[in-house]
Amino acid sequence: MSSRVALITGSSRGIGKAIALALAADGCQIAVNYYESGQADAEVNASNLRDAEAVAGEIEALGSKAVVLGADVSSSQSAQELVDQTVKVLGQIDILVNNAGINRDNLLLRISDEEWDQVLKTNLNAAFYCSRAAVKHMVRKRYGRIVSISSVVGVGGNAGQAHYAASKSGLLGFTYSLAKEYGRRGITANVVAPGYIQSDMTARLNAEQTARIADNIVLGRLGTPEDVAGVVAFLVSSRADYLTGQLLRVDGGLGGL
Ligand SMILES: NC(=O)c1ccc[n+]([C@@H]2O[C@H](COP(=O)([O-])OP(=O)(O)OC[C@H]3O[C@@H](n4cnc5c(N)ncnc54)[C@H](O)[C@@H]3O)[C@@H](O)[C@H]2O)c1
Secondary structure, X not given: XXXXXXXXXXXXXXXXXXXXXHHHHOXXXXXXEEOOOOOOOHHHHHHHHHHHHHHXXXXXXXXXXXXXXXXXXXXXXXXXXXXXXXXXXXXXXXXXXXXXXXXXXXOHHHOOHHHHHHHHHHHHHHHHHHHHHHHHHHHHHOOEEEEEEOOHHHHHOOOOEHHHHHHHHHHHHHHHHHHHHHHHHOEEEEEEEEOOEOOHHHOOXXXXXXXXXXXXXXXXXXXXXXXXXXXXXXXXXXXXXXXXXXXXXXXXXXXXX
C-alpha cells in the first residue's frame, strides 16, 4: 500500500488515531484531521492540534508521510477544503475513513434542535461532504476505498441516543448506496460498527458500568481502538478487493451471538 494516500477524519485520538497508525504501518501516507465539534474554546482545539501533531510524529517514525489538517468536517466548505488540501499536499486520495464523530447523550424529550443538528452534521453530513469530495478524485483513477465508522447503536438503537443512533443508521444506507453507485468505477464502500471501545467517548463510564457491559460481551471485555483499526486496515487492503457494501460489527459478540 506504499503508494496509497489515506484521509482519516478525526484522527487526533481514539479510534481514528489507531486507524491512522495501522494504515501508516501498512505503508500509506496519512492526512491526520482533527477538530472539536461545538468547542469554540481555543485551548481545547490547541490541545487537539498537539495530539494530531503527536500522531503525525508517530506516523513519520513508522517511515510514512503525514500531514496534519485541522478542519470541521461538519461544515460542507471545510470538508471540501480538507479533501482538496489532502490532494494538494499528498498528491491524491485513495482511501477515506469517515471516523469523526460525537455523542451528546440525552433523552428524546430533552434533545434540543441544536443538539440534534450538531450530532447529525458531525456524524452523518460529514461523511456525505467528505465522500462527495473524495469520490470526484477516485473516479478519475478508477480506485477508491471508503470506510465509514458507524456503531452497533446505529443497528439496534439505544435509549438516550436517538440522535446518535439516527446518524449512525444513516451511514448504513449511505454506504450501501455508494457501493452500488461506484462499484463499477473501482470504488468500494463498507461500514464498520464498533461496540463498546475504550476511548474518550466511553471514558465517562464508571467501573461498575464497565463491568456490567463486559458481562454482556462474549469476549468478556471492551474493545480497544486497535481492535477496530485492524478491521479497517483489512477493508482498505487488497485482501478485501472483492468486498463492498458490507457492514462489519466489531463488538466482541456484544449481546450474545
Ligand atoms: N468509543 C466507542 O465505544 C465507539 C463505539 C461505536 C462507534 N464509535 C465511533 O467511532 C468514531 C471515533 O470515536 P472515538 O471513540 O475515537 O471518539 P473520540 O472522542 O476519542 O475521538 C473523536 C475524534 O473526532 C474528532 N472530531 C470531533 N468533531 C469533529 C469535527 N467536527 N471535525 C473533525 N473532527 C472532529 C476529534 O478531533 C477526535 O479526533 C466516532 O464516529 C464514534 O461515533 C465509537
